[in-house]
Amino acid sequence: MKTNHTVFTMLACTLLLALQGCSLSSHTLAQQPALGQPSGSAEMEQMIDQAGPVELETINSADWSVSLAGLLNLDSAAATQAGLEDRDEPIQIYAHLLKHPRYGNFIIDTGVSQKLLDDPGKHGLNWIIQQAMHLEKLHIRKSTDEMLQELNGKLSGVFFTHLHLDHIAGMPDIAADVPLYIGATESSASHFKNLFVRGATDQLLKGKQPLQEWHFQPDPQGNFEGIIDLFGDGSAFVISVPGHSPGSVAFLIRTTRGPVLMTGDACITRWGWEHTVEPGDFTADHERNLKNLKSMKELVARHPAIEVRLGHQH
């Protein structure tokens, strides 16, 4: 009886651990981010409509297609009403090149490395992940390496909207000394789904710089969960928009051609933006994601000059 009881307790503990899950990555975290200082929506919105000093180029690194149910909450009232059903949906994997005249060259997300597609196993993508991601449907248009070769000068850092595999797929081409920035708790929060991707995430980050986390203070105006002035000069802002993942962030950049909002995967599809529907299966907290999507749409309504660039569609 006693042995049975012990075995039962062990099984129960294992199950509990699996349900509690694990963090997305065990990659080292840095103490303090080298870039970013607390700001707020009043400060940001005061400057938003003036053109800024940053040159920004969005690059389509790869064409891909995935299940619409992952990209869009098909159970939402709007999707049900429109009769949307699951299907293969064409999307793109973007990287955004950001050139600041004073602080240097950065990229937002990483695009896709040819090395990853040539040998996914070597970079941590096991057979199950390869099947789940349908890598055979992913076609590179401009690899991360090609993108970086066109950069005039050194890469000073990578800003991640979040750490899902399609956003770190360019890491094999990122040099080991390049600083990496994420939203707070993105890599450390626990979720059972992380059990499947933690190995790959760790492998793609292996040997790279520690992750520098942005910790957000509450927005004094309450329009967002938090806002950071990225360079401290009002040219670029990081907006905390968790929900799709625990540390999801969006970026508002004052470019030479006007303000641009990059939503990351807080909004993946054009339909989702137009109908205010958050992403689907890959989303950790739907309610929070939807609330933050609404906050971004309200921001754009207040400042119609903002050009919106979504997670995976034009």
Ligand SMILES: [Zn+2]
């Ligand atoms: Zn994505």
